[in-house]
Amino acid sequence: MSPKTQQQFQELREQKKMQILNAALKVIANHGYNGATISMIAREAGISKGLLYSYYESKEQLLEALISFGMEKAAAFMEDPDAGKPHSKESFAAMLRKMIQMVMQESDFWRMYTTLLLQPNMSGKIQPQAQKFVEQYLGIYIAYFQKKGSRNPMAEAMLFGAVLDGLMFDLMVAPDQYPLEEVLEMIVEKFA
Amino acid sequence: MSPKTQQQFQELREQKKMQILNAALKVIANHGYNGATISMIAREAGISKGLLYSYYESKEQLLEALISFGMEKAAAFMEDPDAGKPHSKESFAAMLRKMIQMVMQESDFWRMYTTLLLQPNMSGKIQPQAQKFVEQYLGIYIAYFQKKGSRNPMAEAMLFGAVLDGLMFDLMVAPDQYPLEEVLEMIVEKFA
DNA sequence: TATCTTTGACTGAACGGTTGGTCAAAGATA
């Protein structure tokens, strides 16, 4: 059959696929989709250009894989019972912290995500999955503000969404020297 | 001497320069700097590729002109006494509205601005002017929250900055169907 | 008025360099 078992090859390929994905994410996040070249990505992944095409059939498909992978991670985070549905001031603060942590841990992905959403000719690639994600966490917070007795739960949830988006943006642009703790306290004070 | 007076030429050139600038802004905002080609920009401006180079010496310099022009507009807005330094709940709401209006009116510019800031290899082009702008309006709001007796004026101003950034982002991504009025009311309720 | 001259805006073919993508050949392993 083959010099290595099918399973051995499968595992090796899966591993290398991840290696390429991570390299692509880093390069595309820093240079934009059009600014990132296949050569740059291959170099970052430590492989040749040709090999990349044995794992992903085109640059566009590589981007799609990148988006799917990142959004699946985000969806998994949302479904984590450990982080879901805040009921008290404390769990609100905990979920807020977890969310920030997720964004900062995967900051390359979220930078790419943001950039893609802002470019109409690219946004189609990410819009559907993004919309689903936003609706999901919006629903959670509408429920929270409803339970809290907000005068307008939907508006408060959307404003809180804007806070998260803005905080995410500010942290991505200037990750150092941001007084995160003090701002988080202020958010809890105003929203929790 | 000359077939047209120097002044006539000057005016014509100034006019066409604007025409190119607007075309470039539209194309670059929608496709990103690297995704936008000189051909696309020239086509959008209704001129030939060659002519563009008699007005701007390179694609990079065109981008710089775009940034300068947009940031000067923004700076002019900040210095407008009509919009400066909120002292009361009402003037806070008025300035908030004016700011949103500016961003939506120049949404192409702010989309480009955001995208550039998020890409490290591009951010150098806009970072200095952006920083100056942010510091300026941050100062205004630190003073406002100080006067209001906030427990932590700096943190509250930064949080308010995040609100503006997030709201701006949400409006750029989904300009229609955003419940702006209700969210603005909520902002005034929480911050003014 | 009719003709000539001068000007600079304007065009698009062409250039060198880079891109995404292909492929024949070499390498590695059991």
Place this chain on the structure above:
DNA sequence: TATCTTTGACCAACCGTTCAGTCAAAGATA
């Protein structure tokens, strides 16, 4: 040996940029 991985030279297409040449408009001349 048989099979899959890996390489990098290679290609057509496209990029930003240049430049030789065209053109309409307006002053100058008689």
